[in-house]
Amino acid sequence: MDVQQQIDGLVKNNKVLLFMKGNKLMPMCGFSAAVVDILRRMDVPFEAVDVLEDMNIREGIKRYSNWPTIPQLYIGGKFIGGCDITREMAASGELKKLLDDALKA
DSSP states (O other), X not given: OXXXXXXXXXXXXXXXXXXXXXXXXXXXXXXXXXXXXXXXHTTOOOEEEEGGGOHHHHHHHHHHHTOOSSOEEEETTEEEEXXXXXXXXXXXXXXXXXXXXXXXX
């Protein structure tokens, strides 16, 4: 299985998935920490993939999403965005609706 198939499987098999630097307990960058904090405050279950553990995934996720930076948030199999987009959507209430809809499905 190539890295794109591996990433696709992760995205499709997790309702809320965060590709991040570090892990949920110890984020290794401020942007990843901010997204973890938003998801925790919304009290939703989510999985995280530490891109620092696998250089193939770290580079592959950028190609998969056509987005150059980490973290990357996926909800219901769809790419949502990075830290700034997640913050904006959380502030507007849009993120909560997406999360609620994905977790009901």
